Amino acid sequence: MEFDSTTPIWLQMVSEFTRRIARGEWPPGGRVASVRELAAELGVNPNTVQRAFAELDRLALTVTERTAGRFVTTDAALIQRVRFDQAQDAADAYVALASGLQLTLDEATALLTQRWNGRDHDRPHE
Amino acid sequence: MEFDSTTPIWLQMVSEFTRRIARGEWPPGGRVASVRELAAELGVNPNTVQRAFAELDRLALTVTERTAGRFVTTDAALIQRVRFDQAQDAADAYVALASGLQLTLDEATALLTQRWNGRDHDRPHE
Amino acid sequence: MEFDSTTPIWLQMVSEFTRRIARGEWPPGGRVASVRELAAELGVNPNTVQRAFAELDRLALTVTERTAGRFVTTDAALIQRVRFDQAQDAADAYVALASGLQLTLDEATALLTQRWNGRDHDRPHE
Amino acid sequence: MEFDSTTPIWLQMVSEFTRRIARGEWPPGGRVASVRELAAELGVNPNTVQRAFAELDRLALTVTERTAGRFVTTDAALIQRVRFDQAQDAADAYVALASGLQLTLDEATALLTQRWNGRDHDRPHE
DNA sequence: GTGGTCTAGACCACC
DNA sequence: GTGGTCTAGACCACC
Numbered sequence: 001m002e003f004d005s006t007t008p009i010w011l012q013m014v015s016e017f018t019r020r021i022a023r024g025e026w027p028p029g030g031r032v033a034s035v036r037e038l039a040a041e042l043g044v045n046p047n048t049v050q051r052a053f054a055e056l057d058r059l060a061l062t063v064t065e066r067t068a069g070r071f072v073t074t075d076a077a078l079i080q081r082v083r084f085d086q087a088q089d090a091a092d093a094y095v096a097l098a099s100g101l102q103l104t105l106d107e108a109t110a111l112l113t114q115r116w117n118g119r120d121h122d123r124p125h126e
Numbered sequence: 127m128e129f130d131s132t133t134p135i136w137l138q139m140v141s142e143f144t145r146r147i148a149r150g151e152w153p154p155g156g157r158v159a160s161v162r163e164l165a166a167e168l169g170v171n172p173n174t175v176q177r178a179f180a181e182l183d184r185l186a187l188t189v190t191e192r193t194a195g196r197f198v199t200t201d202a203a204l205i206q207r208v209r210f211d212q213a214q215d216a217a218d219a220y221v222a223l224a225s226g227l228q229l230t231l232d233e234a235t236a237l238l239t240q241r242w243n244g245r246d247h248d249r250p251h252e
Numbered sequence: 253m254e255f256d257s258t259t260p261i262w263l264q265m266v267s268e269f270t271r272r273i274a275r276g277e278w279p280p281g282g283r284v285a286s287v288r289e290l291a292a293e294l295g296v297n298p299n300t301v302q303r304a305f306a307e308l309d310r311l312a313l314t315v316t317e318r319t320a321g322r323f324v325t326t327d328a329a330l331i332q333r334v335r336f337d338q339a340q341d342a343a344d345a346y347v348a349l350a351s352g353l354q355l356t357l358d359e360a361t362a363l364l365t366q367r368w369n370g371r372d373h374d375r376p377h378e
Numbered sequence: 379m380e381f382d383s384t385t386p387i388w389l390q391m392v393s394e395f396t397r398r399i400a401r402g403e404w405p406p407g408g409r410v411a412s413v414r415e416l417a418a419e420l421g422v423n424p425n426t427v428q429r430a431f432a433e434l435d436r437l438a439l440t441v442t443e444r445t446a447g448r449f450v451t452t453d454a455a456l457i458q459r460v461r462f463d464q465a466q467d468a469a470d471a472y473v474a475l476a477s478g479l480q481l482t483l484d485e486a487t488a489l490l491t492q493r494w495n496g497r498d499h500d501r502p503h504e
Numbered sequence: 505g506t507g508g509t510c511t512a513g514a515c516c517a518c519c
Numbered sequence: 520g521t522g523g524t525c526t527a528g529a530c531c532a533c534c
Contacts, residue, residue, distance in 0.1 A: 034505085034506065034507080035506085035507065035508095036506090036507095047509095050507080050508075050509095053507090054508090064506095064507065064508090065506090065507090066506070066507065066508095067505080067506045067507075068506070068507095069505095069506060069507080070506090070507075
């Protein structure tokens, strides 16, 4: 994970971790790596990771069990809601760009279908 | 226009100006503001703007006429091609995000239609 | 029972035990658990419990009978007086907070009635 | 302001500052002392004060204006709501104590009235 | 080992 | 000057 310098790192981490939960990369009920582990892995201070998780806890996307660690929520409806929000944001971005380029909805839809079907199922690397 | 610090500014300007041409904000055959003007407006060094336009000239998206200034190409096919590339990139981004969220094509299409129809038609710009 | 660190523990125990007698949780004439038992239960040094009871004995709220153990007073008037003091302290605290919040007496009374009637009658204890 | 050691300092500050706003000690629209000033005054680290205000900002009880400082909200309805919550908490505490002492609502009300009318209007010190 | 809090101090943008 | 972020490192409770 790379950070851009215009947004606070902890906020970027909130977005990234939310995305991982929405995508199922961090499955419901699963244990997330410890604050210290993630800090080492991402090359940031544990306090910064802590701050990000304080927000995820507040959003109830993660729950903390004092000594056992931190876990992804098992609230399927909440995860579904987040997943929906993420999808909506993605759709809005496409709408903004496509309509800015003077595409019609039909053209935008056709293009979507074409790119969807032709997409790389096994991208070579990165 | 804001710049992120991870990519050279001139490259970000190439993208931005290309987008303006693709969207018709800079109409075909229209005169482009001078390097000095744009540099002042964007708060960057004129050399940086110059470098961006060197690239646009190379792509034939702009043409420089010694004394008269710099103009957007009138090559409709080229503009169309650029517009198409931009739309394709936007579609690909949506495909990547939506499929990452485990949406089906049908869901992605339905969401696109819904957000398209419900979008702000007269956002106050920003 | 939890202790805060700003006041001597034995003093906090005096308050707590007084409260129990005033509330009737430790009924008049009833035998009080031994110093050792209470110390173990509360996780404190027996000497600390002893000190608290020395004070309760002094206030005549408990009486020690050499061999039989320690008992809550049967002096109904004394218990009544203590109960009254406790109630008064509680009322004073409410008065201080409510008047600090610029409530009128009428508002404070109305709120009291409302909260009294709407309270949990069978809280699961905690 | 004194801190007890059982609750995080920043949380105690949230409570205290909320109380000040509810009581009108920090009037609506008024500027609050800077993070650095408050930290010095309260003898804590500026980061700790910052953390408390992050929460107040989140609750919209304060608003931050980048360079000018931080101000109490002018949202009268919000302040009213907070004031109401505080009063409710105070009433609940009284209800719990009084009912625990086996008082009837009539007794609790009578006691309230008595202590209200007899209260110290000009306490000598502290 | 786990998470949570706090301090000290640096640095940033914005004015 | 203002608020905001981040690091380094200590210390705590809980197991």
